[in-house]
Amino acid sequence: MLSVNHLTRSYGSFTAVDDVSFTIKQGEIIGLLGHNGAGKTTIMKMLSGYLELDSGNVSLDGVSLQDDAKQLQRQLGYLPESLPVYPDMSVAEYLDYAAKLKGLEGNEKRSEVKRAIKATDISAKLLAPIHTLSRGYKQRVGVAQAILGKPKLLILDEPTNGLDPEQTQHMRKLIKDIAKHATVILSTHIMQEVNAICDRVLILKSGKLVLDEKLEALNNTEHLLVESNCDDASLFLRLDGVKTANQIAKHRWQVYLEHAIDIKTVASSISQTLIKNNYALYALHNEKRDLETLFNDINNNGLSSTKGGAHAA
Numbered sequence: 001m002l003s004v005n006h007l008t009r010s011y012g013s014f015t016a017v018d019d020v021s022f023t024i025k026q027g028e029i030i031g032l033l034g035h036n037g038a039g040k041t042t043i044m045k046m047l048s049g050y051l052e053l054d055s056g057n058v059s060l061d062g063v064s065l066q067d068d069a070k071q072l073q074r075q076l077g078y079l080p081e082s083l084p085v086y087p088d089m090s091v092a093e094y095l096d097y098a099a100k101l102k103g104l105e106g107n108e109k110r111s112e113v114k115r116a117i118k119a120t121d122i123s124a125k126l127l128a129p130i131h132t133l134s135r136g137y138k139q140r141v142g143v144a145q146a147i148l149g150k151p152k153l154l155i156l157d158e159p160t161n162g163l164d165p166e167q168t169q170h171m172r173k174l175i176k177d178i179a180k181h182a183t184v185i186l187s188t189h190i191m192q193e194v195n196a197i198c199d200r201v202l203i204l205k206s207g208k209l210v211l212d213e214k215l216e217a218l219n220n221t222e223h224l225l226v227e228s229n230c231d232d233a234s235l236f237l238r239l240d241g242v243k244t245a246n247q248i249a250k251h252r253w254q255v256y257l258e259h260a261i262d263i264k265t266v267a268s269s270i271s272q273t274l275i276k277n278n279y280a281l282y283a284l285h286n287e288k289r290d291l292e293t294l295f296n297d298i299n300n301n302g303l304s305s306t307k308g309g310a311h312a313a
């Protein structure tokens with residue numbers, strides 16, 4: 001299991017990742033979403049040990065990044081946003097080199113390189129110098145190096161970036177296969193990608209984690225739209241069945257509910273509570289959301305409050 005606690009990182013005075021915590025079980029595929037600059041790459045770089053944490057901690061199956069970065073790095077594969085490529089090396093030379101860096105030797109190294117080549121379907125270009133490859137092929141070489149040594153944790157920064165539709169399908173299948181034996185975190189801007197392969201989604205906004213939810217629950221999420229002059233998120237959050245309360249405009253709230261909760265019961269307790277607390281209730285009705293509209297709501301709206309704590313988002 002990957003455990004990430006209070007991860008924080010600034011560049012100078014700018015906080016790019018702000019107190020982010022989550023855990024991921026083996027076999028899960030997590031989609032890390034957020035607009036440009038939300039902090040996705042910074043988180044991935046910290047998890048992979050490429051970038052130091054300012055504070056917080058990361059551990060994989062109990063091995064802490066701070067205490068034993070080398071051991072943890074041996075268990076992880078990382079496809080960075082831009083691969084540190086060696087343009088004049090052939091694909092075969094590069095994979096051999098990458099395998100050595102992971103501590104693989106002899107027969108184990110040979111069989112792992114072979115496996116990675118087969119899995120990413122790059123055998124036709126083994127002798128080609130890397131600088132002659134198309135973007136899609138380079139991406140596959142990047143994934144091949146990431147899966148060497150059968151990592152327990154695979155971190156993929158925009159894995160289908162630059163791939164054509166057929167290669168994208170192939171990559172998605174590959175990621176699913178890998179996830180049978182590993183934890184996968186991938187970042188992407190493409191919602192279909194998340195819907196196609198992820199089990200769970202983490203949404204970042206301005207460095208903060210604003211949503212951590214299973215995709216299945218998310219795509220079946222109903223929320224209540226409440227129009228009221230109430231300005232206190234905690235009023236909604238203390239009600240049974242309420243998961244988050246987002247103020248999306250003056251006098252407009254989106255109240256997200258726990259999975260499988262009776263929406264009418266929650267609606268009734270919201271109206272009673274508002275009135276009991278001397279707030280006006282102008283309207284209350286339910287709406288259904290999918291990942292894409294939820295993502296847009298989160299990014300276009302001002303506040304996100306969860307039972308775990310309310311924060312400006």
Ligand SMILES: Nc1ncnc2c1ncn2[C@@H]1O[C@H](COP(=O)(O)OP(=O)(O)OP(=O)(O)O)[C@@H](O)[C@H]1O
Nearest residue numbers: 011014016034035036037038039040041042043081
């Ligand atoms: N080396 C750096 N020095 C200063 N600021 C940086 C540096 N790297 C990233 N940032 C800033 O930190 C913030 C988060 O960047 P990051 O690359 O993690 O975002 P991202 O979510 O991966 O974005 P994208 O989707 O565009 O790749 C951005 O505002 C970015 O400009």
